[in-house]
Amino acid sequence: MAAESKSTDVSEVRMEDLVSLCARRGLIFQASEVYGGINGFWDYGPLGVELKNNLKSLWWQKVVRERDDVEGLDSTIICHPRTWEASGHVEHFSDPMVDCRACKKRFRADQLDDAGRCDSREGSSEHDFTEARSFNLMLRTSLGASEDAASEAYLRAETCQSIFTDFKRVREASRQKIPFGIAQVGKAFRNEINPRNFTFRSREFEQAELEFFVHPSERESWFEKWLELRMAFHAELGFDPARIRTRPHEADELAHYANAAADVEYHFPFGWQEIEGVHDRGDWDLSRHSEFAGKDLGITDEETKERYVPMVVETSMGVDRTVLALLCNAYRVESLEGGETRNVLRLHPALAPLKAAVLPLSKKLGEPARAIAARLRRDWNVFYDESGNIGRRYRRQDEVGTPLCITYDFDSETDAKVTVRERDSMAQDRVAIDALPAFLRERLEGAE
Numbered sequence: 001m002a003a004e005s006k007s008t009d010v011s012e013v014r015m016e017d018l019v020s021l022c023a024r025r026g027l028i029f030q031a032s033e034v035y036g037g038i039n040g041f042w043d044y045g046p047l048g049v050e051l052k053n054n055l056k057s058l059w060w061q062k063v064v065r066e067r068d069d070v071e072g073l074d075s076t077i078i079c080h081p082r083t084w085e086a087s088g089h090v091e092h093f094s095d096p097m098v099d100c101r102a103c104k105k106r107f108r109a110d111q112l113d114d115a116g117r118c119d120s121r122e123g124s125s126e127h128d129f130t131e132a133r134s135f136n137l138m139l140r141t142s143l144g145a146s147e148d149a150a151s152e153a154y155l156r157a158e159t160c161q162s163i164f165t166d167f168k169r170v171r172e173a174s175r176q177k178i179p180f181g182i183a184q185v186g187k188a189f190r191n192e193i194n195p196r197n198f199t200f201r202s203r204e205f206e207q208a209e210l211e212f213f214v215h216p217s218e219r220e221s222w223f224e225k226w227l228e229l230r231m232a233f234h235a236e237l238g239f240d241p242a243r244i245r246t247r248p249h250e251a252d253e254l255a256h257y258a259n260a261a262a263d264v265e266y267h268f269p270f271g272w273q274e275i276e277g278v279h280d281r282g283d284w285d286l287s288r289h290s291e292f293a294g295k296d297l298g299i300t301d302e303e304t305k306e307r308y309v310p311m312v313v314e315t316s317m318g319v320d321r322t323v324l325a326l327l328c329n330a331y332r333v334e335s336l337e338g339g340e341t342r343n344v345l346r347l348h349p350a351l352a353p354l355k356a357a358v359l360p361l362s363k364k365l366g367e368p369a370r371a372i373a374a375r376l377r378r379d380w381n382v383f384y385d386e387s388g389n390i391g392r393r394y395r396r397q398d399e400v401g402t403p404l405c406i407t408y409d410f411d412s413e414t415d416a417k418v419t420v421r422e423r424d425s426m427a428q429d430r431v432a433i434d435a436l437p438a439f440l441r442e443r444l445e446g447a448e
């Protein structure tokens, strides 16, 4: 097996290749594909759901479980409609949009350079645009049998609002004191005018959000601290440091209530784009919900007896955007000796959908090889494959990022050892079958 390889520069990664790999291998593909798809909606297949779940559990581990000052929450997607009046979404959560009078397509007024040609006008391929109008991005639904204004509700546009409305309940139940945070991972919905760049701008997506409540005198220091912690998280995921950065917001980009904000950006094949936002939201949210609900969400410091509304530092990671950035970061086309090429996803082992594949060299060796897979499945997501030539089986695992391939051959019958091949280096080790769990633990999770 050729050990030498030359890989493509990540900047040469073409989105269409990645999109096609994702569909072919069942990572991510169009929702409702049999009906021609539905714009802005994506399904995660067998391997995609593993990858996405791995990212969400790493986030939960770091942000919630490893800290005693953060509590978890799982709130509903539909909240009381007043929530969105208080948050400002009903009034302000909109993009300016224009319509083409001829082809009837709708575009974001700030993205007209990408509008392309109009195919419905005679004598001109220029669009015939209307004036820009404001278009609210919240998705509406109605509750109960009647469909009047009173039954109108929204699918949440961000996961954080119920963290604010549940703030008092969670704080009292968990007996937390300021500073502390509440975190949740879940779906959010935005009726984006132009969903595009694969999953990057979708209409249904997931967010992993933390709202951290602090004393007003500590808002700056906690903002800096969380920005640092979030960048450390992304570094641990294995992002190329040259392709990830923070971009502080300019004063004119800040929401009127915000003191500071920074985006975490990844350099996608389509440019630098936000994958996470870190925001100092001040006391805007708690104050607004106090006002709209008529309930005081402020707190009293037990020691100083000071009464105040806590300030909020938010970290809001887009799960789908981060998965997409991780895929772009990991994807390589490598040339091997002999003119062959291989696609590889150099994913961090903790993120890889499959941790190992057990591959008997011949179907006749199926029984002992299956026994190995069954043992390893107690601890890891392990794939078993006995068909096709071994080189092709390795390639299939490389392109979905499986860190280790375990080959059971005829010698294994006598020496009780298997060959373990590593994805990135393609180096091979002969390992005793009994020692496999410890070997995998060391390679996948690092020695304790």
Ligand code: ATP
Pocket (backbone or CB within 6 Å): 158, 190, 192, 199, 200, 201, 202, 203, 204, 205, 206, 207, 274, 275, 276, 277, 316, 317, 318, 319, 320, 321, 322
């Ligand atoms: P953008 O300016 O790109 O629309 P935003 O600033 O409105 O994003 P936030 O409201 O700060 O985004 O949401 C936090 C995170 O949620 C973003 O960093 C992003 O990762 C994710 N997100 C927001 N909108 C979408 C979307 N339409 N599709 C996928 N992820 C999204």
